[in-house]
Amino acid sequence: MNTNTVNSKKAIAQLTIVRIIVYIILAILTILCLFSFYMLIINSTRSNGELQGGFTLIPSTHFIQNLVNAWNDSSINIPRGMLNSFLIAALSAICATYFSALTAYGIHAYNFRGKKFAYWFILAIMVIPSQVAASGFVQICYKFGLTNNYLMLILPGIASPVVFFYMKQYMEAVLPMEIVEAARVDGSNEFFTFNRVILPMLKPALAVQLIFTFVASWNNYFLPSLLLTKSELKTVPIMIAQLRSADYSKFDMGKVYMFILLAILPVVIVYLILNRNIIKGVTSGSVKG
Amino acid sequence: MKEKKEKRHVSYAKWGLIFIAPFFIAYIIFSLAPQIITIYNAFFENYRSGLTIVGPNFVGLRNFVSLFTPDANGTIDILKYTGNTLLMWVEGAIPQIVIALLLAIFFTSYRLKIKGQGFFKAVIYMPNMIMASAFSMLFFTLFSNVGPVNQVIQAMGWADATIDFFSMTVTVRGMIALMNFLMWFGNTTILLMAGIMGIDQSMFEAANIDGANSLQTFFRVTLPLLKPILVYTIITAMIGGLQMFDVPQVLTNGFGVPNRTTMTLVMYLNNFLSGKNYGMSGAVSVILFIVTGILSLITFRSLRTQSEEA
Amino acid sequence: MARVILKDIKKIYPMSGDQKKKKAKGKKTEHKTGNLQITDKGVVAVQAFNLDIADKEFIVLVGPSGCGKSTTLRMIAGLEDISEGDLYIDDELMNGVAPKDRDIAMVFQNYALYPHMSVYDNMAFSLKLKHMDKKEIDVKVREAAEILGITEYLDRKPKALSGGQRQRVAIGRAIVRNPKVFLMDEPLSNLDAKLRNQMRAEILKLRQKINTTFIYVTHDQTEAMTLGDRIVIMKDGYIQQIGTPQQVFDHPANLFVAGFIGSPQMNMMDGRLIKKDGKYAVELPGTTVVLSEEKQARLAANDVAEQEVIVGVRPEHVILTDSGYRGTVEVSELMGSSMHVHLTDVHGKDMVVILNDKKDFDKFTTGAQIDLTFTPDVVHVFDRTTQKNLEW
Structure with a gap:
C-alpha cells in the first residue's frame, strides 16, 4: 500500500514536470509565431520618426495617419x-x-x-x-x-x-x-x-x-x-x-x-x-x- | 405491344464524361499544352537581346549544355542553386518535422491532456495562411540595418556596429529556413495528429499494459505505425521545398544575396522568364520536372508498398 | 391501370480486366460474386426473369442478399440498365425510358431524403420538377402528409426526424406523385423490430388507400408472407418459385424455398420414399407415414420411383407420439404460449419442434428422449440430388 502511494505520487509529480515543459515549449512556439506579427502591428502605429528612434513593444498613435x-x-x-x-x-x-x-x-x-x-x-x-x-x-x-x-x-x-x-x-x-x-x-x-x-x-x-x-x-x-x-x-x-x-x-x-x-x-x-x-x-x- | 427499337438502354455514362470534361479541357489548355511547349522550347534558342528577338532556332541540347557549363569562377549555376534550394529546405524541414512530431504527440496524449489545444493549433497554423511575400517583406524590414532587431541589439550593447544580416550567407539562409519552418510546422503538426489519431487507441493501451514506458511506446508503436503518413509528409514537403520562391525572392529582392548563395531553382527560372529567355527557362523547367518526377515516383512507390503491406 | 411485364430479363455485369485475369488463372472470385454464374459476358446477377404483374397487384421479391432482387427492382425503376430481355409497363416497352418517364415512384432502403430540404420540400420536389401549379402541389403534399400522419413535421429537416418518421416522409414523397407503379427497396430493414411490425401494418393500410401496383423487395420472409399477393423467391439470380404466400408455404418448390419460408425453419430429415400397397409413404427410422391422397396423386402424376429422399416437416407440424422418430432434447425455449424444443435426431441433425400444449412443456429437459411422427398432409419429399420437391 505504502509503496503504491509513493509510486503514484512520483508518477503524478513526473507528469506535472512533463506538462510544465510542454507548456513552456508551446509558449515559445506561440511567441515565435506571433512575435513578427505583433511587431508589424506595433510598428504600423508608429511614425517614421518614432521608428527610426528605437525599438518598443508599446503601440503609438499614428495608425490612422499611416x-x-x-x-x-x-x-x-x-x-x-x-x-x-x-x-x-x-x-x-x-x-x-x-x-x-x-x-x-x-x-x-x-x-x-x-x-x-x-x-x-x-x-x-x-x-x-x-x-x-x-x-x-x-x-x-x-x-x-x-x-x-x-x-x-x-x-x-x-x-x-x-x-x-x-x-x-x-x-x-x-x-x-x-x-x-x-x-x-x-x-x-x-x-x-x-x-x-x-x-x-x-x-x-x-x-x-x-x-x-x-x-x-x-x-x-x-x-x-x-x-x-x-x-x-x-x-x-x-x-x-x-x-x-x-x-x-x-x-x-x-x-x-x-x-x-x-x-x-x-x-x-x-x-x-x-x-x-x-x-x-x-x-x-x-x-x- | 408497341416496340421502339431505337432506344433499348438506360445509361448515365455520358454524364460522367460531360462532368469531367471541363477539368480535362482546362488542364490541357492551361497545363499540359504549356508543359509541352516548355519542354519543346528547351531545345531552341529563343531570347530577347535588347529589342531584337533571337530565334527560335533549333539548338539541340545546347541549352542544357550551357546550364551545366561552369562559369568563369568554375561554378555551375544550376547545381549551386539546386544545392541552395535543398540546403535551405533541409534547414527548415528538420525542425519542422521534429517539432511537429513532438507537438502532435503532446496534443494527442491522453495522459498530458493539454489545455487550450484549439488556441495553439490556430496560432501555429496561422503563418501558413499569410502571404509569403508579405511575410518575407516583414522579415526584411525587421532585420534591416535600421530595423527593430538591430535597434534591440544595439540598445542591449550585444554588438558594437550595425549587423548587416543580408551580407552573410548564414543569416539570410537562416531567415529563409526560419520562415519556411514557421509557415509549415503547424500544417505538419495537424497532419501528423490526424495520423496518430487514426491509430487504434487500444494499441497504446496494450503497449501500456505490456509495460512499455512513454519513450518505448513512441519508438516501438507510434513511430512505425506513423511511418506512412510521415513519409508522405516529408516527400510532399520536399516537392514543395524545391518550388521555394516567394520567400527568398522578396527577401533578397531576386538577387539571392549574398553572392547568389540564397538563389533557388525557381528564382533562376524566374530570371530567365522575366528576361523572356524561353529556351533557357524551358531547360531549367525540364530539370525541375525531372527532379520532382523522381521524388514523386518515390512517393507513389512508398505509398503503394505500404498499402500493399496493410 | 398498370400491368408490369418482365420478359426474359437478365442483368449481366461486365467483368473488369482484373477479374477476367483471375478467372483465366482459375482463381476463385467467389468472395465478390457469391455463387452467381459467370459467363463470357460477365457476372450474371439476374437470370432470365419472367413475371407478369397484374394491375394493382402487390408483388414481393424476396431472397437472401445477393440474390438479384434489388437489381431486378432497380431495372424496373430504370436505375440499372437491362442487359437482355424486355420490360413493359402498360404494354409499353420501357427498356430505354428514363426513370422519370416511367411513371414510377420508389422508396429506398436508407430513405434517401434530401438532407438540406424540409420535409415539405422533399415531398414537393418531384412535383416542382413537373412544373405543377404551386397550389396543387400544396394540396397534394398536405394530403399525403395527412395520410401518413406527418403534417406536424412538414417544416422540419430530415435530420430532426426519427427513423420511422423519415420512412414515412420517404413514402410520402413517393405517393404524392400518384405513380402507376410503386417500388419499395427494403423499406423497413433500417427500423427496429417493433417499428417494423407497425410500419408493415401501415403499408397494408396504405395499399388500400392508394390502390396501385406495388413491387416490394425484402430479405425478410415474414414481410413477404404478410404483404404480398404473390411472392417471388430468388436465389443466386434465379427465380426459385412464384406463388401466393399460401402456395409457397404449403408447396415449396425446392429445399431452398422450404427452408427460406417459414420460421423456425422446416426440419430436414434423411428418409426414404417407398411404395407400400401401391401407395407412397416415407420411411424414417422408427416411423413410416403414408402420404395424403393429394400428395399421392401429385407424386403418381410425376411417376416418382422409390428412392432416398429428404423429408421436410415444419416445426409446427411435428406431433409427439409414444414410439416414432427419435430425438434427444438439446435445449428448450419457452415462448409463453408455445415452446420451441431443439433436438438432435438419430442422424445427428438439428431439429426444432413447436409445442402448443402446456401439459407437455415440462417433459422436455435437456437430454430427454422424445418420439415424433407427422400427419400425412404436411410431409414434403425432396429429391436428394436436385433438391426439387418431388410433387412438382
Whole structure:
C-alpha cells in the first residue's frame, strides 16, 4: 500500500514536470509565431520618426495617419491592388471549387469507360509543380496578347487536382448514391441534380475549399508577377515585391508596415473567424496513411 | 405491344464524361499544352537581346549544355542553386518535422491532456495562411540595418556596429529556413495528429499494459505505425521545398544575396522568364520536372508498398 | 391501370480486366460474386426473369442478399440498365425510358431524403420538377402528409426526424406523385423490430388507400408472407418459385424455398420414399407415414420411383407420439404460449419442434428422449440430388 502511494505520487509529480515543459515549449512556439506579427502591428502605429528612434513593444498613435498615407500613396496603389487581388481570388476560388466538385462528382457518381484512368491521371498530375508549365504559359500569353488578362489567372483553376481530391474524399464519406437515384426517379436531370441536390450537401467541403483556394490565389505571386505588367492591374503580392525593390530607405517606414499589414489583413480576418473549420479542412483532404 | 427499337438502354455514362470534361479541357489548355511547349522550347534558342528577338532556332541540347557549363569562377549555376534550394529546405524541414512530431504527440496524449489545444493549433497554423511575400517583406524590414532587431541589439550593447544580416550567407539562409519552418510546422503538426489519431487507441493501451514506458511506446508503436503518413509528409514537403520562391525572392529582392548563395531553382527560372529567355527557362523547367518526377515516383512507390503491406 | 411485364430479363455485369485475369488463372472470385454464374459476358446477377404483374397487384421479391432482387427492382425503376430481355409497363416497352418517364415512384432502403430540404420540400420536389401549379402541389403534399400522419413535421429537416418518421416522409414523397407503379427497396430493414411490425401494418393500410401496383423487395420472409399477393423467391439470380404466400408455404418448390419460408425453419430429415400397397409413404427410422391422397396423386402424376429422399416437416407440424422418430432434447425455449424444443435426431441433425400444449412443456429437459411422427398432409419429399420437391 505504502509503496503504491509513493509510486503514484512520483508518477503524478513526473507528469506535472512533463506538462510544465510542454507548456513552456508551446509558449515559445506561440511567441515565435506571433512575435513578427505583433511587431508589424506595433510598428504600423508608429511614425517614421518614432521608428527610426528605437525599438518598443508599446503601440503609438499614428495608425490612422499611416493608413491614410498608405491608402493614398501615389506609386503603390494599394486599394486598387486589394480590389484586383480580391476579384481574381474570388473568381478563381469559385471556379476551382465548383469545377473540382463537378469533376469529383462525375467520377464518383457515374460509371464510364476510362473512369479509373481519369482518377489516377488527376492524382498523378497533382505532384507536377505548376512552375513547369509557366515557361510555356507565359510564352503563349505574350504571343496571343493575353498578358494583363485576368482570365489567364482565373480559368486554370478549373483543373485543380488537390481540390478535386478533397471533394472526392468528401463525397465518398457523405454522398450515398441513393440520393442521386431518388432525384432521378423524382424527375431531376443530372445537371439539375448536381446543382440543386448535391452541391447543398457538400456545403461544408465547399466552404473549406473556397477559403483555401481564395487564400492561395490572394497570396499568389509567381505567375501574376510574370503576366501582369500594367500598374493598374497589379495585385497585392506584386506591390509588396515592388516595395522591396524600391529604395526603401527613402520611404516612410510607418507606411511600409501599413502596406504589409493591409496585404495580410483580409486573410487574417477570415482566419480569425473560421480557423476551426480551416484546420479541420487541412486533415480531411490529405492522403490517409 | 408497341416496340421502339431505337432506344433499348438506360445509361448515365455520358454524364460522367460531360462532368469531367471541363477539368480535362482546362488542364490541357492551361497545363499540359504549356508543359509541352516548355519542354519543346528547351531545345531552341529563343531570347530577347535588347529589342531584337533571337530565334527560335533549333539548338539541340545546347541549352542544357550551357546550364551545366561552369562559369568563369568554375561554378555551375544550376547545381549551386539546386544545392541552395535543398540546403535551405533541409534547414527548415528538420525542425519542422521534429517539432511537429513532438507537438502532435503532446496534443494527442491522453495522459498530458493539454489545455487550450484549439488556441495553439490556430496560432501555429496561422503563418501558413499569410502571404509569403508579405511575410518575407516583414522579415526584411525587421532585420534591416535600421530595423527593430538591430535597434534591440544595439540598445542591449550585444554588438558594437550595425549587423548587416543580408551580407552573410548564414543569416539570410537562416531567415529563409526560419520562415519556411514557421509557415509549415503547424500544417505538419495537424497532419501528423490526424495520423496518430487514426491509430487504434487500444494499441497504446496494450503497449501500456505490456509495460512499455512513454519513450518505448513512441519508438516501438507510434513511430512505425506513423511511418506512412510521415513519409508522405516529408516527400510532399520536399516537392514543395524545391518550388521555394516567394520567400527568398522578396527577401533578397531576386538577387539571392549574398553572392547568389540564397538563389533557388525557381528564382533562376524566374530570371530567365522575366528576361523572356524561353529556351533557357524551358531547360531549367525540364530539370525541375525531372527532379520532382523522381521524388514523386518515390512517393507513389512508398505509398503503394505500404498499402500493399496493410 | 398498370400491368408490369418482365420478359426474359437478365442483368449481366461486365467483368473488369482484373477479374477476367483471375478467372483465366482459375482463381476463385467467389468472395465478390457469391455463387452467381459467370459467363463470357460477365457476372450474371439476374437470370432470365419472367413475371407478369397484374394491375394493382402487390408483388414481393424476396431472397437472401445477393440474390438479384434489388437489381431486378432497380431495372424496373430504370436505375440499372437491362442487359437482355424486355420490360413493359402498360404494354409499353420501357427498356430505354428514363426513370422519370416511367411513371414510377420508389422508396429506398436508407430513405434517401434530401438532407438540406424540409420535409415539405422533399415531398414537393418531384412535383416542382413537373412544373405543377404551386397550389396543387400544396394540396397534394398536405394530403399525403395527412395520410401518413406527418403534417406536424412538414417544416422540419430530415435530420430532426426519427427513423420511422423519415420512412414515412420517404413514402410520402413517393405517393404524392400518384405513380402507376410503386417500388419499395427494403423499406423497413433500417427500423427496429417493433417499428417494423407497425410500419408493415401501415403499408397494408396504405395499399388500400392508394390502390396501385406495388413491387416490394425484402430479405425478410415474414414481410413477404404478410404483404404480398404473390411472392417471388430468388436465389443466386434465379427465380426459385412464384406463388401466393399460401402456395409457397404449403408447396415449396425446392429445399431452398422450404427452408427460406417459414420460421423456425422446416426440419430436414434423411428418409426414404417407398411404395407400400401401391401407395407412397416415407420411411424414417422408427416411423413410416403414408402420404395424403393429394400428395399421392401429385407424386403418381410425376411417376416418382422409390428412392432416398429428404423429408421436410415444419416445426409446427411435428406431433409427439409414444414410439416414432427419435430425438434427444438439446435445449428448450419457452415462448409463453408455445415452446420451441431443439433436438438432435438419430442422424445427428438439428431439429426444432413447436409445442402448443402446456401439459407437455415440462417433459422436455435437456437430454430427454422424445418420439415424433407427422400427419400425412404436411410431409414434403425432396429429391436428394436436385433438391426439387418431388410433387412438382
